[in-house]
Amino acid sequence: MQTLVQKYGGSSLATTAHIARVAERVARWREQVARLVVVCSAMGGETDRLLQLASQLDRKPSPRELDVLLTTGEQASVALLSIALEARGVPAISLLGDQIPIITDNAFGKARIRSIGIERMEQALQQGQVVVAAGFQGVDAQGELTTLGRGGSDTTAVALAARLQADECQIYTDVDGVYTADPRIVPHASRLQVITLEEMLELASLGSKVLQMRSVAFAGMYHVPIRVLSSMTEGPGTLICLNRTGESMEEPLVSGVAHDRQQAQITVLGVPDRPGVAFQILEVVAAANIEVDMIVQNISGAVSHTTDLTFTCPRGDFETALELVRSMARDLGAQRVSGNEQIAKVSIVGMGMRSHAGVASHMFAALAREGINILMIATSEIKISVVIAEKYVELAVRTLHEAFHLEKGACLALPGQHDPQPSTLQEAQGS
Amino acid sequence: MQTLVQKYGGSSLATTAHIARVAERVARWREQVARLVVVCSAMGGETDRLLQLASQLDRKPSPRELDVLLTTGEQASVALLSIALEARGVPAISLLGDQIPIITDNAFGKARIRSIGIERMEQALQQGQVVVAAGFQGVDAQGELTTLGRGGSDTTAVALAARLQADECQIYTDVDGVYTADPRIVPHASRLQVITLEEMLELASLGSKVLQMRSVAFAGMYHVPIRVLSSMTEGPGTLICLNRTGESMEEPLVSGVAHDRQQAQITVLGVPDRPGVAFQILEVVAAANIEVDMIVQNISGAVSHTTDLTFTCPRGDFETALELVRSMARDLGAQRVSGNEQIAKVSIVGMGMRSHAGVASHMFAALAREGINILMIATSEIKISVVIAEKYVELAVRTLHEAFHLEKGACLALPGQHDPQPSTLQEAQGS
Numbered sequence: 001m002q003t004l005v006q007k008y009g010g011s012s013l014a015t016t017a018h019i020a021r022v023a024e025r026v027a028r029w030r031e032q033v034a035r036l037v038v039v040c041s042a043m044g045g046e047t048d049r050l051l052q053l054a055s056q057l058d059r060k061p062s063p064r065e066l067d068v069l070l071t072t073g074e075q076a077s078v079a080l081l082s083i084a085l086e087a088r089g090v091p092a093i094s095l096l097g098d099q100i101p102i103i104t105d106n107a108f109g110k111a112r113i114r115s116i117g118i119e120r121m122e123q124a125l126q127q128g129q130v131v132v133a134a135g136f137q138g139v140d141a142q143g144e145l146t147t148l149g150r151g152g153s154d155t156t157a158v159a160l161a162a163r164l165q166a167d168e169c170q171i172y173t174d175v176d177g178v179y180t181a182d183p184r185i186v187p188h189a190s191r192l193q194v195i196t197l198e199e200m201l202e203l204a205s206l207g208s209k210v211l212q213m214r215s216v217a218f219a220g221m222y223h224v225p226i227r228v229l230s231s232m233t234e235g236p237g238t239l240i241c242l243n244r245t246g247e248s249m250e251e252p253l254v255s256g257v258a259h260d261r262q263q264a265q266i267t268v269l270g271v272p273d274r275p276g277v278a279f280q281i282l283e284v285v286a287a288a289n290i291e292v293d294m295i296v297q298n299i300s301g302a303v304s305h306t307t308d309l310t311f312t313c314p315r316g317d318f319e320t321a322l323e324l325v326r327s328m329a330r331d332l333g334a335q336r337v338s339g340n341e342q343i344a345k346v347s348i349v350g351m352g353m354r355s356h357a358g359v360a361s362h363m364f365a366a367l368a369r370e371g372i373n374i375l376m377i378a379t380s381e382i383k384i385s386v387v388i389a390e391k392y393v394e395l396a397v398r399t400l401h402e403a404f405h406l407e408k409g410a411c412l413a414l415p416g417q418h419d420p421q422p423s424t425l426q427e428a429q430g431s
Numbered sequence: 432m433q434t435l436v437q438k439y440g441g442s443s444l445a446t447t448a449h450i451a452r453v454a455e456r457v458a459r460w461r462e463q464v465a466r467l468v469v470v471c472s473a474m475g476g477e478t479d480r481l482l483q484l485a486s487q488l489d490r491k492p493s494p495r496e497l498d499v500l501l502t503t504g505e506q507a508s509v510a511l512l513s514i515a516l517e518a519r520g521v522p523a524i525s526l527l528g529d530q531i532p533i534i535t536d537n538a539f540g541k542a543r544i545r546s547i548g549i550e551r552m553e554q555a556l557q558q559g560q561v562v563v564a565a566g567f568q569g570v571d572a573q574g575e576l577t578t579l580g581r582g583g584s585d586t587t588a589v590a591l592a593a594r595l596q597a598d599e600c601q602i603y604t605d606v607d608g609v610y611t612a613d614p615r616i617v618p619h620a621s622r623l624q625v626i627t628l629e630e631m632l633e634l635a636s637l638g639s640k641v642l643q644m645r646s647v648a649f650a651g652m653y654h655v656p657i658r659v660l661s662s663m664t665e666g667p668g669t670l671i672c673l674n675r676t677g678e679s680m681e682e683p684l685v686s687g688v689a690h691d692r693q694q695a696q697i698t699v700l701g702v703p704d705r706p707g708v709a710f711q712i713l714e715v716v717a718a719a720n721i722e723v724d725m726i727v728q729n730i731s732g733a734v735s736h737t738t739d740l741t742f743t744c745p746r747g748d749f750e751t752a753l754e755l756v757r758s759m760a761r762d763l764g765a766q767r768v769s770g771n772e773q774i775a776k777v778s779i780v781g782m783g784m785r786s787h788a789g790v791a792s793h794m795f796a797a798l799a800r801e802g803i804n805i806l807m808i809a810t811s812e813i814k815i816s817v818v819i820a821e822k823y824v825e826l827a828v829r830t831l832h833e834a835f836h837l838e839k840g841a842c843l844a845l846p847g848q849h850d851p852q853p854s855t856l857q858e859a860q861g862s
Contacts, residue, residue, distance in 0.1 A: 016487040023488075053511055056447040057454075058518035065517070068525050069510035072503035079500035080484055086496070087489035094499050098529070099574055143530055 003035040003125075003166040007135065007157035011174045012231035013077050014044030016084075022172075022231060023084035030090055030130055037121065037131045037164065039157040040081055042073025063108035067137075067147045071097065074134035074153070082132045092130040095120060097137035097145070102156065104138035104146045111138055111146035113155070116163045133160060151212035158215045162222030169219070169226045170237075171211060176230035177238035178203065180406035181257040185397045188407040192238050192255060195410075199255045200240050202349045202383045216240070252410030253352035253359060257400045259393055260345040263293060264318035265375065266325055267310040270335025277332055278309055284324045290317040294345070294378045294387065306335070310376060312387065315341055343375065344393040347385035348400055350410070354381040362414055366403035372396050434466040434556075434597040438566065438588035442605045443662035444508050445475030447515075453603075453662060454515035461521055461561060468552065468562045468595065470588040471512055473504025494539035498568075498578045502528065505565035505584070513563045523561040526551060528568035528576070533587065535569035535577045542569055542577035544586070547594045564591060582643035589646045593653030600650070600657045601668075602642060607661035608669035609634065611837035612688040616828045619838040623669050623686060626841075630686050631671050633780045633814045647671070683841030684783035684790060688831045690824055691776040694724060695749035696806065697756055698741040701766025708763055709740055715755045721748040725776070725809045725818065737766070741807060743818065746772055774806065775824040778816035779831055781842070785812040793845055797834035803827050 006029070008022050030036055050069050054061040061069075078094035085092035100120060104111035124131050135153025138146045148155050154171060161169035177191040178200065195203075197220040200211065211228065219226050220242065229237030271277050278297055285292055295311045313321050322339045329337045353359040363384055367374060372395065376387035388396055404411040437460070439453050461467055481500050485492040492500075509525035516523035531551060535542035555562050566584025569577045579586050585602060592600035608622040609631065626634075628651040632644060642659065650657050651673065660668030702708050709728055716723055726742045744752050753770045760768045784790040794815055798805060803826065807818035819827055835842040 016484055020488060050507065053447055053507075054514050057451060057511055057515040061514040062517050065510045065513040065525055068527070069507055069514070072507045072510075075506070076481065076484075076500055076503045079496045079503075080488060082496045083485050083492040083500075084488040086493050094496055096499070096576075145527075 001034050003037070003164050004029065004033045004168055004170065005037045005039065005157050005161040005164065005166045006170045006172060007039040007153055008041065008081075008172045008231055009153065009174070010041040010044035010046070012044075012172050013040060013042075013081070016080065018044075019077070019080050019084050023081060023088055023090070025172075025231065026081075026085060026130060027088045027090045034128075035125045035164075037125075037133055037160055037166070038081065039133045039135045039153055039160060040074055040077040041135050041153040042070075043077050043080075046073040046076070064144060067108045067145050070147050071134070071137040071145050074136050078132045078134045085130055085132070090130055091128055092132050093124050094132045094134070095124070096134045097156075098139035098143070100133060100160075102138035102159070104140055104148070106140040106142070106144060106146065108144075108146055110149040111140070113138060113148070113159050116159060118163055121160075121164065149214075151215075154212040154215035155218055158218045158222070158224050158226065161224045162218070166224065169224050171226060171228050172231035173228060174230065174232065175228070176233055176235050177228050178240070179256065180409065181397050181401045182259065185259070185394045186257070186401045186406075189401065190407055190409050192410060193236070194239050194241050195255055196351055197240055197242060198382055199349050199351055202347070202380070203256060203258050211240075251352040251355075252350050252412050253356055253414060254348045254350035254404045254406065254411040256349055256406065256410075257397050257404075258347045258349060259397050260347075261390060261393060262315050263312040263343060263345050263387070264315045264321075264339065264341045265310060265312050265343045265387060266318075266322055266337065266339045267308060268325060268329050268334050268337050269308050270304070270306040271309055271329070272333055273305050273307040277307070280332065281309060281325060281328055282311065284328050285311075285313065285321050288317075288320060288324060290314070290321050294376055294385065296376050296378070312343070312345070312376070340375075342390045343387050344390045344396075345385050345387050346393060346396045346400065347383050348404065349383040351382055352412070353384070356414075358414055360384050362403065363400060366399050367396060370395055370399050372399070432465050434468070434595050435460065435464045435599055435601065436468045436470065436588050436592040436595065436597045437601045437603060438470040438584055439472065439512075439603045439662055440584065440605070441472040441475035441477070443475075443603050444471060444473075444512070447511065450474075450508070450511050450515050454512060454519055454521070456603075456662065457512075457516060457561060458519045458521045465559075466556045466595075468556075468564055468591055468597070469512065470564045470566045470584055470591060471505055471508040472566050472584040473501075474508050474511075477504040477507070495575060498539045498576050501578055502565070502568040502576050505567050509563045509565045516561055516563070521561055522559055523563055524555050525563045525565070526555070527565045528587075529570035529574070531564060531591075533569040533590070535571055535579070537571040537573070537575060537577065539575075539577055541580040542571070544569060544579070544590050547590060549594055552591075552595065580645075582646075585643040585646035586649055589649045589653070589655050589657065592655045593649070597655065600655050602657060602659050603662035604659060605661065605663065606659070607664055607666050608659050609671070610687065611840065612828050612832045613690065616690070616825045617688075617832045617837075620832065621838055621840050623841055624667070625670050625672055626686055627782050628671055628673060629813055630780050630782055633778070633811070634687060634689050642671075682783040682786075683781050683843050684787055684845065685779045685781035685835045685837065685842040687780055687841075688828050688835075688837065689778045689780060690828050691778075692821060692824060693746050694743040694774060694776050694818070695746045695752075695770065695772045696741060696743050696774045696818060697749075697753055697768065697770045698739060699756060699760050699765050699768050700739050701735070701737040702740055702760070703764055704736050704738040708738070711763065712740060712756060712759055713742065715759050716742075716744065716752050719748075719751060719755060721745070721752050725807055725816065727807050727809070743774070743776070743807070771806075773821045774818050775821045775827075776816050776818050777824060777827045777831065778814050779835065780814040782813055783843070784815070787845075789845055791815050793834065794831060797830050798827060801826055801830050803830070 082092040082094040135156040179189040181189040226240040513523040513525040566587040610620040612620040614620045657671040
């Protein structure tokens with residue numbers, strides 16, 4: 001018998017009218033699927049409202065109590081959706097994290113799932129009830145309420161799907177799938193029918209926040225097929241498949257263009273080139289719990305025996321990081337520290353590029369043609385990221401989207417390879 | 432070591448500013464009392480907001496899901512108060528109904544407490560933590576969340592106090608004690624220092640809704656001293672003592688005047704006087720879950736062999752009850768059914784009246800002097816209630832308050848008995 005896990009996010013549950021609409025959709029699915037588990041986030045805005053209340057009482061509230069507070073959000077939404085389902089004659093039962101139970105460690109605010117009991121869910125499913133499960137929350141071995149961190153409802157959905165060996169985990173959100181680029185920037189961006197988990201991981205980490213990264217990793221670990229769909233419209237969405245390797249399907253060279261405006265760049269110039277200096281600089285930043293993303297180190301001059309170090313961090317942490325680095329740079333005898341908040345990261349992601357040269361140069365050439373200067377470059381097996389001045393971000397995304405012909409979906413071959421005038425591409429690559 | 436249970440109602444926790452003020456008060460108490468348990472209601476207005484959401488989705492929501500929804504109210508408030516306490520350096524821990532645990536039956540929406548575990552609370556108290564317990568909620572043997580019914584947080588507080596053998600259970604509310612009458616009607620009403628549980632029970636049932644009735648009954652059963660105080664001001668409040676009988680303290684003749692505008696009156700005239708007719712009429716009303724309060728039956732005429740039956744019910748149920756009674760009256764061959772919504776019940780309550788004649792006549796005389804017609808009379812050992820036209824309610828309350836000299840506190844003797852001119856009273860009693 002088919003088992004389906006669906007997850008509805010806060011924007012799909014923002015008001016009782018939204019909840020009623022979700023109930024209609026679940027009721028329709030229930031006619032086709034016997035075993036249905038629906039995971040809910042808190043009603044849109046509720047988590048922020050609760051955080052606001054807590055912050056009015058304490059600048060740094062106790063993580064334990066914050067979790068007791070925040071879990072009320074999903075508790076209310078699962079009760080309301082169950083009420084809406086029963087109003088439509090669909091038998092339903094809400095189950096909270098500690099009722100399922102979803103056992104986690106005791107890291108309040110960012111707990112990790114240790115185990116999930118399925119007896120209670122199976123019992124309800126066998127009785128024909130739709131299980132309406134609270135996302136984001138769990139309980140530790142001592143009975144303390146925990147949360148899985150922001151966006152953790154996706155993780156709950158994927159974990160329940162894995163545990164129940166569901167046929168599919170559907171993530172309903174306010175977009176109708178994964179796009180080749182942000183449609184607000186590239187009007188011709190096309191919805192991908194399929195994307196691999198690895199590509200999705202890179203896209204998620206690059207600011208295309210369709211899914212929480214951790215849930216994608218989880219899906220890979222437990223081989224859960226995920227589908228991203230819109231709760232507002234009908235449509236097949238995007239299937240996030242496990243792995244295209246080994247399948248007959250051709251791997252797309254480039255699946256999409258991602259961008260991220262939330263980064264800032266800090267450069268330390270003229271650092272004495274001794275072993276461990278990079279470590280010393282980055283360590284003070286890490287000690288302040290600031291996440292460092294891209295790191296590039298150049299030798300500025302062999303004669304001076306100094307080096308330059310550049311890294312990026314979240315823009316919200318820029319001031320703090322700059323101060324820490326300035327202080328450390330003085331101690332190290334560096335020449336100068338500079339910072340830049342007006343930057344953006346633009347990346348292309350695709351499984352195919354790992355076995356295909358020429359993608360990077362095609363990317364750089366396209367940017368160069370538009371006069372966009374590249375400040376930093378970082379590459380992984382399936383993505384190439386560049387840091388550019390923020391003012392160019394829309395232009396860069398559109399340029400790359402066009403350069404890889406993504407308006408037709410994922411790019412399967414470098415445009416130039418089938419181009420009637422290959423010289424154009426060669427020329428561009430050489431520039 | 433002293434153990435204190437405090438309960439703060441929704442109006443004391445309406446905003447984060449209110450919660451901060453409660454935290455200040457708890458912090459001050461914590462300096463004097465080593466073992467402190469604080470029971471919280473939901474933030475003021477929250478329960479109504481949640482009920483509103485549920486009713487938008489289903490006119491008659493599932494009681495189980497309604498309890499899942501409503502328990503979020505107290506869950507949020509205990510987390511917020513704990514956060515506010517810790518911000519002030521007071522170690523605190525929130526405990527929910529299922530964490531304590533408070534085990535109830537499975538009557539959702541009106542569950543009864545079966546047992547309370549104290550291990551978890553004792554452990555926290557021994558670690559010097561203030562226990563911030565969620566009121567109103569429990570868990571049944573199957574792990575389902577339950578609620579104790581509206582105002583159930585008082586019951587939680589008294590039950591925890593009983594189980595922990597607390598020295599006192601303090602109920603903080605928006606009034607600073609129990610008054611001899613509603614101060615909005617009688618500006619000279621005085622705060623009672625002490626009142627017995629039995630008197631409190633009568634007052635609570637008569638519309639002076641300081642405490643939930645059930646919690647008062649509970650306090651009597653388990654010998655818990657309750658004190659009603661204001662969370663806004665300082666002051667000793669009113670101590671609700673177990674029983675004055677056997678103590679040397681004199682029992683006040685009249686402790687207070689209560690009134691209730693929420694009643695309506697229905698009269699069936701000329702009912703054939705057969706055994707069981709009163710039962711038949713009241714049964715249809717009870718079957719519709721309408722609570723009948725006062726019941727009076729008169730023989731209207733020995734010749735006609737008919738009787739008149741009058742009873743009161745909540746005003747909100749008046750139309751339904753009237754329709755039911757009209758239909759039943761036709762079947763019984765009664766002459767006429769009349770109803771009156773414009774009535775009020777006014778009562779005097781006092782332990783002393785059970786051993787003292789003359790209180791009733793003193794009451795009736797006072798009302799007669801003001802030209803207030805009495806429509807119905809009902810008496811118990813410690814109270815006398817009359818039904819009057821609603822327009823007289825303020826006048827009646829003020830008149831009785833004055834007649835028993837309650838502006839000086841509880842009335843210990845009929846005013847006339849120490850009156851230099853006893854004839855005045857005799858005259859009044861005889862009228």
